[in-house]
Amino acid sequence: DTEVTQTPKHLVMGMTNKKSLKCEQHMGHRAMYWYKQKAKKPPELMFVYSYEKLSINESVPSRFSPECPNSSLLNLHLHALQPEDSALYLCASSRSRDTYEAFFGQGTRLTVV
Protein backbone atom coordinates (compact mmCIF):
# COMPACT_ATOMS: atom_id res chain seq x y z
CA ASP A 1 0.00 0.00 0.00
CA THR A 2 1.71 3.16 -1.18
CA GLU A 3 -1.21 5.48 -0.81
CA VAL A 4 -2.04 8.46 1.27
CA THR A 5 -5.80 8.61 1.66
CA GLN A 6 -7.59 11.85 2.39
CA THR A 7 -11.22 12.24 3.33
CA PRO A 8 -13.48 13.85 2.46
CA LYS A 9 -12.63 14.66 -1.15
CA HIS A 10 -14.87 17.73 -1.10
CA LEU A 11 -16.15 19.79 1.81
CA VAL A 12 -18.40 22.82 1.94
CA MET A 13 -18.69 24.48 5.32
CA GLY A 14 -20.10 27.66 6.79
CA MET A 15 -17.99 30.10 8.72
CA THR A 16 -19.47 28.97 12.03
CA ASN A 17 -19.05 25.25 11.39
CA LYS A 18 -16.52 22.88 12.90
CA LYS A 19 -15.22 20.19 10.60
CA SER A 20 -12.19 17.93 10.31
CA LEU A 21 -10.05 16.70 7.46
CA LYS A 22 -8.55 13.26 7.74
CA CYS A 23 -5.39 11.77 6.29
CA GLU A 24 -4.24 8.17 6.57
CA GLN A 25 -1.20 6.21 5.44
CA HIS A 26 -0.07 2.67 6.14
CA MET A 27 3.45 2.85 4.78
CA GLY A 28 5.06 3.14 8.20
CA HIS A 29 6.02 6.74 7.47
CA ARG A 30 6.88 8.77 10.55
CA ALA A 31 6.63 12.26 9.03
CA MET A 32 3.33 13.70 7.91
CA TYR A 33 2.54 17.07 6.43
CA TRP A 34 -0.35 19.40 5.73
CA TYR A 35 -0.19 21.72 2.75
CA LYS A 36 -2.62 24.36 1.52
CA GLN A 37 -2.88 25.06 -2.18
CA LYS A 38 -4.78 27.93 -3.77
CA ALA A 39 -5.74 27.77 -7.42
CA LYS A 40 -2.75 27.92 -9.79
CA LYS A 41 -0.33 28.38 -6.90
CA PRO A 42 2.21 25.93 -5.48
CA PRO A 43 1.37 24.11 -2.27
CA GLU A 44 2.28 26.01 0.90
CA LEU A 45 3.47 24.09 3.90
CA MET A 46 1.26 24.42 7.00
CA PHE A 47 2.35 21.80 9.52
CA VAL A 48 4.85 18.99 9.88
CA TYR A 49 4.56 16.11 12.31
CA SER A 50 7.55 13.96 13.07
CA TYR A 51 7.03 10.83 15.16
CA GLU A 52 3.56 12.08 16.10
CA LYS A 53 4.91 15.35 17.46
CA LEU A 54 4.32 18.72 15.86
CA SER A 55 7.69 19.90 14.66
CA ILE A 56 6.79 22.74 12.31
CA ASN A 57 3.91 25.20 12.39
CA GLU A 58 4.26 27.75 9.61
CA SER A 59 2.49 30.50 11.57
CA VAL A 60 -0.86 29.05 10.63
CA PRO A 61 -3.92 30.76 12.21
CA SER A 62 -5.36 28.97 15.21
CA ARG A 63 -8.61 28.29 13.37
CA PHE A 64 -6.60 25.40 11.85
CA SER A 65 -5.73 22.83 14.48
CA PRO A 66 -3.69 19.74 13.53
CA GLU A 67 -3.73 16.48 15.40
CA CYS A 68 -1.73 13.31 14.99
CA PRO A 69 -3.43 10.63 17.11
CA ASN A 70 -1.10 7.87 15.92
CA SER A 71 1.59 7.22 13.36
CA SER A 72 -0.92 6.44 10.60
CA LEU A 73 -3.39 9.26 11.06
CA LEU A 74 -3.25 13.00 10.66
CA ASN A 75 -6.24 15.26 11.21
CA LEU A 76 -6.81 18.92 10.54
CA HIS A 77 -9.58 20.42 12.64
CA LEU A 78 -11.28 23.47 11.20
CA HIS A 79 -13.25 26.07 13.11
CA ALA A 80 -14.50 29.54 12.28
CA LEU A 81 -12.88 29.57 8.86
CA GLN A 82 -13.03 32.46 6.45
CA PRO A 83 -13.95 32.34 2.75
CA GLU A 84 -10.30 33.00 1.87
CA ASP A 85 -9.45 29.67 3.50
CA SER A 86 -11.14 27.93 0.58
CA ALA A 87 -8.42 25.86 -1.08
CA LEU A 88 -7.14 22.37 -1.79
CA TYR A 89 -5.67 20.85 1.37
CA LEU A 90 -3.02 18.27 0.69
CA CYS A 91 -1.64 15.72 3.10
CA ALA A 92 1.71 14.07 2.54
CA SER A 93 3.93 11.57 4.29
CA SER A 94 7.56 10.51 4.11
CA ARG A 95 9.64 7.87 5.88
CA SER A 96 11.01 10.57 8.12
CA ARG A 97 11.74 14.28 7.97
CA ASP A 98 15.17 13.36 6.68
CA THR A 99 13.81 11.66 3.58
CA TYR A 100 12.17 13.92 1.08
CA GLU A 101 10.44 11.48 -1.21
CA ALA A 102 6.99 12.45 -0.09
CA PHE A 103 3.78 10.73 -1.04
CA PHE A 104 0.80 13.01 -1.43
CA GLY A 105 -2.89 12.38 -1.03
CA GLN A 106 -5.40 13.55 -3.63
CA GLY A 107 -6.44 16.41 -1.41
CA THR A 108 -9.63 17.77 0.10
CA ARG A 109 -11.20 20.62 -1.83
CA LEU A 110 -12.57 22.93 0.83
CA THR A 111 -15.09 25.68 0.17
CA VAL A 112 -15.99 28.06 2.97
CA VAL A 113 -19.28 29.88 2.45
Place this chain on the structure above:
Amino acid sequence: SQQGEEDPQALSIQEGENATMNCSYKTSINNLQWYRQNSGRGLVHLILIRSNEREKHSGRLRVTLDTSKKSSSLLITASRAADTASYFCATEDRDDKIIFGKGTRLHILP
Protein backbone atom coordinates in the same frame (compact mmCIF):
# COMPACT_ATOMS: atom_id res chain seq x y z
CA SER B 1 14.29 30.75 2.79
CA GLN B 2 14.98 28.16 0.13
CA GLN B 3 12.75 28.25 -2.90
CA GLY B 4 12.78 26.54 -6.27
CA GLU B 5 11.88 28.71 -9.22
CA GLU B 6 10.74 26.96 -12.36
CA ASP B 7 10.85 28.32 -15.84
CA PRO B 8 9.09 28.63 -18.11
CA GLN B 9 5.89 29.34 -16.22
CA ALA B 10 3.88 27.82 -19.06
CA LEU B 11 4.83 25.62 -21.98
CA SER B 12 2.76 24.33 -24.90
CA ILE B 13 4.23 21.73 -27.24
CA GLN B 14 2.99 19.26 -29.82
CA GLU B 15 2.47 15.69 -28.82
CA GLY B 16 5.58 13.67 -29.52
CA GLU B 17 7.96 16.57 -28.91
CA ASN B 18 10.28 16.82 -25.93
CA ALA B 19 9.48 19.17 -23.05
CA THR B 20 12.19 20.76 -20.91
CA MET B 21 11.55 22.59 -17.67
CA ASN B 22 14.12 24.26 -15.47
CA CYS B 23 14.35 24.93 -11.77
CA SER B 24 16.74 27.26 -9.98
CA TYR B 25 17.29 27.55 -6.26
CA LYS B 26 19.23 29.77 -3.94
CA THR B 27 21.06 27.80 -1.27
CA SER B 28 22.81 24.46 -0.86
CA ILE B 29 20.60 21.42 -0.96
CA ASN B 30 20.78 17.74 -0.08
CA ASN B 31 18.50 16.78 -2.92
CA LEU B 32 15.91 18.08 -5.32
CA GLN B 33 12.66 16.49 -6.34
CA TRP B 34 10.24 16.91 -9.21
CA TYR B 35 6.50 16.47 -8.82
CA ARG B 36 3.58 16.42 -11.24
CA GLN B 37 0.15 17.72 -10.46
CA ASN B 38 -2.84 17.18 -12.66
CA SER B 39 -5.37 19.96 -12.48
CA GLY B 40 -6.51 20.41 -8.88
CA ARG B 41 -5.36 16.95 -7.87
CA GLY B 42 -2.73 15.69 -5.45
CA LEU B 43 0.93 15.74 -6.28
CA VAL B 44 2.72 12.73 -7.72
CA HIS B 45 6.37 12.27 -6.95
CA LEU B 46 8.34 11.82 -10.16
CA ILE B 47 12.00 11.67 -9.33
CA LEU B 48 14.54 12.57 -6.65
CA ILE B 49 18.10 13.53 -7.47
CA ARG B 50 20.71 13.82 -4.74
CA SER B 51 23.28 16.58 -4.61
CA ASN B 52 26.10 14.20 -5.54
CA GLU B 53 24.24 13.03 -8.66
CA ARG B 54 24.35 14.86 -11.97
CA GLU B 55 21.76 13.00 -13.98
CA LYS B 56 18.99 10.55 -13.37
CA HIS B 57 16.56 8.74 -15.64
CA SER B 58 13.15 7.26 -15.03
CA GLY B 59 11.25 6.04 -18.07
CA ARG B 60 10.70 9.05 -20.34
CA LEU B 61 12.00 11.42 -17.68
CA ARG B 62 15.53 12.74 -17.46
CA VAL B 63 16.60 15.02 -14.63
CA THR B 64 19.89 16.87 -14.43
CA LEU B 65 21.34 18.73 -11.50
CA ASP B 66 24.06 21.35 -11.63
CA THR B 67 24.92 22.32 -8.07
CA SER B 68 27.47 24.89 -9.23
CA LYS B 69 24.70 26.77 -11.04
CA LYS B 70 22.08 25.81 -8.48
CA SER B 71 19.78 24.56 -11.18
CA SER B 72 18.00 21.45 -12.34
CA SER B 73 16.16 20.50 -15.48
CA LEU B 74 13.41 18.01 -16.17
CA LEU B 75 13.17 16.59 -19.67
CA ILE B 76 10.11 14.65 -20.77
CA THR B 77 10.74 12.86 -24.02
CA ALA B 78 8.13 11.86 -26.60
CA SER B 79 5.41 13.80 -24.82
CA ARG B 80 1.86 12.47 -24.58
CA ALA B 81 -1.48 14.12 -23.93
CA ALA B 82 -1.47 12.59 -20.44
CA ASP B 83 1.66 14.60 -19.62
CA THR B 84 -0.47 17.76 -19.53
CA ALA B 85 -0.07 18.92 -15.93
CA SER B 86 1.81 21.30 -13.68
CA TYR B 87 5.34 20.32 -12.77
CA PHE B 88 6.99 21.48 -9.55
CA CYS B 89 10.48 21.21 -8.24
CA ALA B 90 10.91 20.95 -4.49
CA THR B 91 14.00 21.62 -2.43
CA GLU B 92 15.02 21.36 1.18
CA ASP B 93 15.58 24.44 3.28
CA ARG B 94 17.72 24.86 6.41
CA ASP B 95 14.86 23.53 8.56
CA ASP B 96 14.48 20.37 6.45
CA LYS B 97 11.19 21.58 5.04
CA ILE B 98 10.09 20.74 1.52
CA ILE B 99 9.61 24.01 -0.32
CA PHE B 100 7.98 24.04 -3.72
CA GLY B 101 8.67 26.33 -6.66
CA LYS B 102 5.92 28.11 -8.56
CA GLY B 103 5.62 25.35 -11.14
CA THR B 104 5.54 25.04 -14.91
CA ARG B 105 2.17 24.44 -16.57
CA LEU B 106 2.74 22.04 -19.43
CA HIS B 107 0.13 21.65 -22.15
CA ILE B 108 0.53 18.95 -24.75
CA LEU B 109 -1.27 19.79 -27.97
CA PRO B 110 -2.80 16.96 -30.02
